[in-house]
Amino acid sequence: MSASSRKIFLNKLRWFAYEKLTSAGDLLSFYLGLPVSGSSTIKGEKTIIYVGEFLPPRIARVAKWFKKSGSYTTVLVCHKRGFVEKFSNPDIDHTFLFRNEWHLKRIIRAIKNPYILHGFAPKSKFPFIAKEASKKYYPNTPFIIDYQDVFVIYYGKNPAMRWLQSELPYEYGCFHDADGIIANSLEACEAMKVWEVKKPGKRIFFPLYSDNDYFCNTPKKFPEGEIHLVYAGGIYGSHRDKSHYGIAQLHWLIEYLQPQKVHLHIYPSPSSIGADYEEYAEMAKTNPYLHLHPSVSQSKLAEELSQYDYGLMPFFSTSSNQSDIKLKYATTLKLFNYAEAGIPILVAADVMYQSWLVTRYGLGISVAHKDDFKDVRKLIGNTPYAEQAASVIKNREVLSLKEHIPRLIRFYEKMREKA
Numbered sequence: 505m506s507a508s509s510r511k512i513f514l515n516k517l518r519w520f521a522y523e524k525l526t527s528a529g530d531l532l533s534f535y536l537g538l539p540v541s542g543s544s545t546i547k548g549e550k551t552i553i554y555v556g557e558f559l560p561p562r563i564a565r566v567a568k569w570f571k572k573s574g575s576y577t578t579v580l581v582c583h584k585r586g587f588v589e590k591f592s593n594p595d596i597d598h599t600f601l602f603r604n605e606w607h608l609k610r611i612i613r614a615i616k617n618p619y620i621l622h623g624f625a626p627k628s629k630f631p632f633i634a635k636e637a638s639k640k641y642y643p644n645t646p647f648i649i650d651y652q653d654v655f656v657i658y659y660g661k662n663p664a665m666r667w668l669q670s671e672l673p674y675e676y677g678c679f680h681d682a683d684g685i686i687a688n689s690l691e692a693c694e695a696m697k698v699w700e701v702k703k704p705g706k707r708i709f710f711p712l713y714s715d716n717d718y719f720c721n722t723p724k725k726f727p728e729g730e731i732h733l734v735y736a737g738g739i740y741g742s743h744r745d746k747s748h749y750g751i752a753q754l755h756w757l758i759e760y761l762q763p764q765k766v767h768l769h770i771y772p773s774p775s776s777i778g779a780d781y782e783e784y785a786e787m788a789k790t791n792p793y794l795h796l797h798p799s800v801s802q803s804k805l806a807e808e809l810s811q812y813d814y815g816l817m818p819f820f821s822t823s824s825n826q827s828d829i830k831l832k833y834a835t836t837l838k839l840f841n842y843a844e845a846g847i848p849i850l851v852a853a854d855v856m857y858q859s860w861l862v863t864r865y866g867l868g869i870s871v872a873h874k875d876d877f878k879d880v881r882k883l884i885g886n887t888p889y890a891e892q893a894a895s896v897i898k899n900r901e902v903l904s905l906k907e908h909i910p911r912l913i914r915f916y917e918k919m920r921e922k923a
Contacts, residue, residue, distance in 0.1 A: 506743040511779040519585045523604045530606035543614030548577030555634045556624035558586035561802050562712050563624055568595040569909040581611050590774035590801035605633055612637040618645050620916055626653040628674035646919035649678040652688035654695040657830050684919045686710050689835035690857050708915045714840040716906040718806040734812040736771040737838045741783045750824035757818055760877045767793050774799040806844035815842030817851040820874050832856045843900040848892040866895035
């Protein structure tokens with residue numbers, strides 16, 4: 505076991521022990537009816553509870569636009585190990601970080617008659633537990649589940665990995681029992697077929713969209729000589745299992761770019777583990793064209809990315825054993841972050857839906873093969889760079905939260921009417 509693998513294992517072990525050791529006290533507190541600190545301060549006719557294990561950046565972005573659109577109170581209930589401050593924002597009125605299942609149940613019980621219980625995944629265990637608890641305390645509150653990545657799409661109903669096997673029953677339960685499903689990607693639409701969810705009117709397709717508040721509009725000119733590419737998001741070290749994590753192991757890309765003297769800037773996701781990107785930091789010490797930057801919050805990311813020439817989505821099918829359906833239907837927030845920054849995107853054709861979005865809306869260039877990155881100057885074509893950037897700035901408006909948030913508000917209202 506490598507040093508990086510050992511760090512990751514010990515971190516998982518530490519959190520497992522923490523959850524088990526704190527459960528006894530919260531179990532006793534639950535049955536004694538002891539209150540949760542801060543719950544009495546929650547006030548508002550339209551309280552939305554966002555609940556899940558690992559906080560994705562899309563939740564706070566959507567919560568902000570709900571706040572802009574009406575008198576909503578927003579409450580985040582997230583596992584302590586999965587909370588990432590850089591993914592949150594001041595538009596979350598109240599934040600509760602639960603330690604274990606019983607602590608979560610205490611929090612759910614303490615919040616009175618919320619407007620919507622909005623679970624976020626891909627890990628479905630704790631949203632499922634929150635849903636089950638809510639049936640007892642506020643049975644008329646609709647439960648909505650929100651999926652971007654869906655585990656059954658990765659490897660089907662019988663994955664080899666035990667942690668995935670244990671997650672699938674909760675995923676099935678969330679899909680079947682939810683009053684509404686928010687499909688942030690086409691993965692969730694496909695998963696409804698796999699899980700045989702057939703209730704009409706249950707789903708809304710709501711891609712992640714760009715946040716208008718972060719739009720950068722500085723006219724860009726392509727610099728003479730140097731090319732600067734940027735990647736923002738999850739990355740993994742070589743110690744990780746390539747069959748699962750290979751899609752975001754960027755060693756091949758670094759190897760291709762250095763001889764061309766093309767700069768690669770990497771901004772790890774704030775949720776990335778240090779053990780996963782420390783080897784990139786070591787590589788950067790001897791490679792003048794590789795630059796590893798600190799993670800950046802969503803509110804500052806677009807501005808940071810705007811100083812580079814192209815955003816990267818280099819996800820090819822040969823990089824991992826994830827299913828073709830996963831690659832075909834996946835959606836990542838980085839696509840919309842690059843659009844916010846006003847920079848064109850180089851996207852692998854293998855991620856078919858995202859590649860279609862980029863070409864359909866003039867956001868960049870679809871890249872057919874990995875080896876096309878061996879000649880970046882040829883890849884980016886003859887279209888003047890200023891025209892490419894101007895196309896992004898013009899067309900991102902169609903794919904923005906300001907444009908589409910009314911659809912999600914109407915979906916919430918529809919779920920309330922059915923409750």
